[in-house]
Amino acid sequence: MLALRSNPTFFCVVRGAVERLSETMGFPESQCRSITRAVDEALTNIARHTYNDRLDEPITVYFRRTQRNYRGDTQLGLEILLCDRGSAVDCSKLHGRPLEEIKPGGLGLYFIRQAMDTVEFMRKGATNRTRLVKYLTQTNAP
Amino acid sequence: MRIFVRHLDKTTIFDVSGDVDFANSPEIRRSLLHEIQDSHTPRVVLNLSAVRYIDSSGIASLVEALKASRDRGSRFILFGLGTSPREALQLSRLTKVFEIYDNEVQALAS
Numbered sequence: 275m276l277a278l279r280s281n282p283t284f285f286c287v288v289r290g291a292v293e294r295l296s297e298t299m300g301f302p303e304s305q306c307r308s309i310t311r312a313v314d315e316a317l318t319n320i321a322r323h324t325y326n327d328r329l330d331e332p333i334t335v336y337f338r339r340t341q342r343n344y345r346g347d348t349q350l351g352l353e354i355l356l357c358d359r360g361s362a363v364d365c366s367k368l369h370g371r372p373l374e375e376i377k378p379g380g381l382g383l384y385f386i387r388q389a390m391d392t393v394e395f396m397r398k399g400a401t402n403r404t405r406l407v408k409y410l411t412q413t414n415a416p
Numbered sequence: 417m418r419i420f421v422r423h424l425d426k427t428t429i430f431d432v433s434g435d436v437d438f439a440n441s442p443e444i445r446r447s448l449l450h451e452i453q454d455s456h457t458p459r460v461v462l463n464l465s466a467v468r469y470i471d472s473s474g475i476a477s478l479v480e481a482l483k484a485s486r487d488r489g490s491r492f493i494l495f496g497l498g499t500s501p502r503e504a505l506q507l508s509r510l511t512k513v514f515e516i517y518d519n520e521v522q523a524l525a526s
Contacts, residue, residue, distance in 0.1 A: 281439075282438040283439045285437060285438070285439065286435055286437065286439075307499070307500050307503060308503070311469075311471070311500075311504070314437065314469075314471055315471060318437075318471065318473065381472035381476065381508055382471075382473075384472075384507070385472055385504070385507060388507055
């Protein structure tokens with residue numbers, strides 16, 4: 275578990291931790307980078323949209339091993355849960371922009387969905403939960 | 417992140433190092449747009465060879481710089497993309513939108 279504040283200056287610390295953790299779990303290098311990018315973009319979304327750029331609000335990131343049965347195989351995975359206490363997220367407004375449009379913005383969510391097998395946004399009490407899961411497949415298992 | 421600026425004839429080269437993320441991408445955006453829009457530099461070159469990571473806000477800053485340079489009729493060139501920045505541009509399907517070269521010699525010769 276990592277507890278941090280919503281100041282993006284410190285997100286590099288989380289990036290370092292996630293990259294090492296995904297390496298340790300046996301993900302290939304490219305997936306370590308994409309998982310790291312997804313977590314960083316999720317943190318940025320929290321800082322920008324639920325905390326409206328306030329710098330001193332709490333964010334907690336939980337990591338755990340998980341597994342699923344997929345087409346007869348057991349797949350191990352990495353589950354990352356990001357919790358914040360900012361304003362509620364309107365899931366209907368969560369959409370990236372079409373990539374054909376060459377304009378700034380709207381890429382973060384696209385990066386997250388490209389990288390992860392599961393992307394979920396939930397509200398429980400006063401807490402927003404962003405749940406990200408990536409599974410090790412046979413082709414990328416150590 | 418650090419930015420060093422070099423001026424060579426009608427070209428300005430930005431040497432960027434470190435991670436480009438939400439914490440510092442406004443700085444690179446400001447620097448690039450100032451050079452393109454206010455200084456009217458005909459060719460702005462961004463050296464990314466010491467950049468290990470660039471996030472979506474960094475990509476957005478590059479897109480803004482590209483649009484500003486097109487509006488001004490100037491050129492905006494990238495070179496030295498490492499693995500992660502190149503992946504981010506590929507994911508965004510922007511590698512064909514930017515002028516990208518492997519190194520400074522190629523970028524300046526273009």
